[in-house]
Amino acid sequence: MSIRWWSQPFAPEGSAAAEGIVKQLGRPALDPLTVLVREAAQNSWDAHLSDGVVEFRVDIRVLGDDVGAWRELLLPEPSSESNVDLDRALHPESIVLVVSDRNTRGLGGPLRASERARGEETSDFVQFLRNVGEPSDHQFGGGTYGFGKGIFYQLSRAGAILVDTHTAADDPTGRRLMGAALGHSWYLGDRRFTGRHWWGLVAADDVPDPVLAVQANEISKVLKLPGFADGRTGTDIVILAADLGPTRPEPNARDRTPQEAATFIASSILWNLWPKMVPDEHGRHMRFVVGAGGPGVPVPAPVEFDELAPFVEALQEIRAGTGTAFSRTVPPKHAGSFAMALSAIDSGSTRLLIGAAKPFEGPSHHVARMRVAELVVDYLPGPLHPDPRLAYGGVFKASEDADALFASAEPPTHDDWVAKGLSGTARGVVQGARTFLQKRLEEWLGLGPQAGGPGGQGLGQLSALLAGVVPARLNGERISKPDHGGEVTGRGGIGIDGGGGSDGGTTLRHGGKPRLVGAPMLQVHQGRPYLVATVKVPAAGVVRVLSADVEVVVEGGGRESEPPLGAAVPQIMQWQSAAGDVVMRGKNVQVPAGEESDWYVYATHVPDAVVRFRVSQGTSDAG
Template identity: 40%
Template sequence: MAVNDAAWWSQRVAAEGSTASEGIRRQLGKPQLDPLTVLIREAAQNSCDAALPGDGDVDFNVQIRRLTGNRLANWTKFLLPEPAGSALGIEQALAGESRILTISDRGTTGLGGPLRADEPTRAGERADFVKFIRNVGERKGVDLGGGSYGFGKGILYNVSRCHIVVADSQCVFRGRLQRRLIGAAMGDGYEHGGVRFTGRHWLGVQDGDIAQALIGEEAEKLADQLGLPKFAQGQTGTTVAIVDADLGVTRTKSTEKPRTPEDAAEYLASTILWNLWPRMIEGAHNRLRCSVKFEGFAVDIPAPESTIELKPFVDAYRKLSRPNEYEVPVRKKAPTEVGRFAKVESMAPLKPHALLSKAAPFEGGARHCARMRQADLVVNYVQGEPHPDEAIQYAGVFRSSVDADGYFADAEPPTHDDWVTNGLHGVALGVVQLAARFVRTNMTVAPPEIDSSAQHDAALAPLAGRLSGLVSGTKGDGAELRRGGAGRRSRHGGSGRSSANPKIIEGPALRQESGQAVIVAKVQFPTWPTKKSVVANPVVVIEGGVEPPGVLEPPTVLRWECTETGEVRSGSRVALLRNDKRIWEVTVLPPGDAVIRLGVTVESDD
């Protein structure tokens, strides 16, 4: 069919009453989250709920494109004329710099089931098309899914300045592959020609008293003319195109300006990382493979576990599936396990990540717990107490149990960004309150116990948050690397050997040098009677021990520098005469993903 063969059908207000279109759009209220964040959360939740059976990946792709030339002409022919009296403003939307924001998934079931809301489903069939396109307030019927009643889809229409979306889907319907395409609008209610209308409209082919989706070859041809993402042979999934998308604004402390397509694409990539990371990591069930493009240019989206900001959350999440590495709130009555909690410490980032900072839910290093349900999509980040060491961040994860997941779902607003106890009763109220108290109690950090005579740990550089056991290594003639005032315990008895050993008196700390992160520690040497050479020996630490040589890139000792004279000696070795100054700073360049343990060898040169 030609692009101008489709026509709008507008819903009249029924004699017994109807749901107003603007009421559906406003179900979300006025969330604190940015509309683009709400959009991504809702769309990704729909994609995850529609994942094909099995462990296959789901492709989740977002594109922003300006309509020009033939593409603009085809969209104009498809959407116009708008419904009489509707005031959707389609012509004005297409006259300016109109942009289409498309969200597509592949590796999902697509919008299957009957095309009409009054047609019953068959055994084992899901009414996905009807629930997404026509109905509101009906349970999705997905076990342990992220959604509930489908109110959140209003965000798709809210992001469109003219409140119009176009859905293009390929599904298996009663044993056969079927392509489906339909437009839908949620404007404001109005009166025209003496008739009241709800503000809901559908754009398709006339089928009795409703507008029906285009199907088969007609749908495929029209999708190509509109420039919508293609489907591979036999592939299923859905594309939703948001017409004349409002990209929002970029805010600073003193300014506010409209987002450019590039700004919006970077923000979308950032919010994808913060909200979808549990479904993006290696080994995730139906792992999300996400991409964002603007005008054909792709935004580079790093793996969540490769970033300092998200790695402690990933590590805490992985602990939830390992015995004896997580905690469970105590509850005597069913459900006895309401969820699992784990927490991980790591070094805080040196500076904001260029991409992650665009949509970061908090400033600075983490002291937050990511809460989520079985769908493995972040609900929100709950702030804990500050860490006493500003160089350290800590991240927690709380994930509801299978048995309690429904109670937490009932506590979520349409934006799925909190667990609200208002309106809950009985078991549901008790479960949600217990989880909130447990997280609040455990998002604290005990101050470190300092024993000046004890051996001190010197973990120097977790640039990707991989903290492990902190035990300093020593060799040579018995030198120990100590920190603070570690010295002789008493003049009689105890350990008096430490007076002849080096000790850390400041640091270790991260520092930026020429765009690189380095670790520095200030070391004080005793006054030896003869010449000694001190060799710094940094090694990479992993859980359970030291990384064997040759497996990872080794750390490099750049230099020793005397703090009093400024004298610099390159490399790992510094030779000291009796009269040399005794306080030196060692600088180490760590590999990109490592925790460093520093040991020293003290050698006699005579």
């Protein structure tokens, strides 16, 4: 047996041509690197072990001085008639992109497609490297017919990959190394070939097999692949002569550098795979690392980003069983769950890591749709929040009973649910889910026919002109104190007024009047918005009782005497000391004698309304 490239001839009864396999992926609207991240991580999650964390890594490296070892092993290439030009593709400036997973079961099962899997093993090896269009045998897996693996070949300038996998330490065939390439069909004399090629051990029966065990390990070392010296199971997929894509659309495009590609890949991981980074009730999740010629950098947790935090909150609500059910009168009667959370808009966000692969423009008003595997299918846009200072993120997750129906609506890249072409129950479920989400969003945002009552729209426009807000997210069980160091983003719907009180507006004998300072702020805590005003209380030698009120302001500056039918009314929630050690529920707070101090007063938020705070001095122990 020899290690070399083997080209597949057409069988007399017919075979699949390479051109058709590559085209099965279609023309995705997504960036190819995003498609790669989605497809590769989906495969890794489908192969996760029952315990432990799946480690997923992408490394980008330039061959440089190592190119000689690669050329020695992989040349001579398949016939040039097949358009697999490794000789031209492998040079010192060539890039190899390595996608690795660990704590997965690796590509196990039979080595040849004609063999039957034994016991509980699955035919992962032949499904990935040999077969095309075979149904997935993973219950609730992300993949369906495996067409998405075409992205590995599309990203290679030579259409070629290497696969190094480890399935079990006690199995002599558990360590497997094999190459594959897709060119196009061609003739050698009168004999026609499919354009599919494999690199490996060509046996006496003229069928290629993977390099195994010690020999696979030695080749992996020579090529400086990650390898499996630590004994863990998993898979490394190497894209030869990788095309990293352009930095921007034509005509001013240039190729991404490895560092730019690494940033884009990390951003794609955040936007497309954030649900897998959030541990479930059993602690299962994925950990991601991206590197470009170095040791690699872990991808931060999604909750560290204001843009992703509301989506995480919504998913956790669904996992806890408190989401809104998508119910039907016929089976599947429970087809999914929906939840959403608010966030304040941070117009000053310029973090490249979150922005590089952001799938939509502007603030979030989207629902992340996903199946049971919790891999994001897409971000379905909804109405903008009526308050221009607020964004929201929602999640819709299919139920186990409906998962296969939603899967049937997905294209090969799994990035949409398309009802066209479906029929019967599948069409009803997919179309019904979209209608369900549209109605829930309108209800949640108060966009129904009675939303805001008469004149609500005018107040919303006035709101956008008058108040200043500082966007922030609040964490923890108790509302934390506001941070005045943020950037003021504009004028909106909050006013302040420190007048009034039982002292008639005069200065106390032992201290001045409390006063509202700065602009009240809009803050979000556990998915609910609040208005927060700062009150400065002067030094005094007496105890004082302060009272706060909040009121809706009508156009012209007057106070709303009676709200429209069904309209919300703002209410004071609590007072809190600047240090956070004193929290008083309700409108009143007793301030002890002492030095000047700052206090924060919290009120409920009313969309599309201008509100005004008032603080008054009620009583004092000085009379």
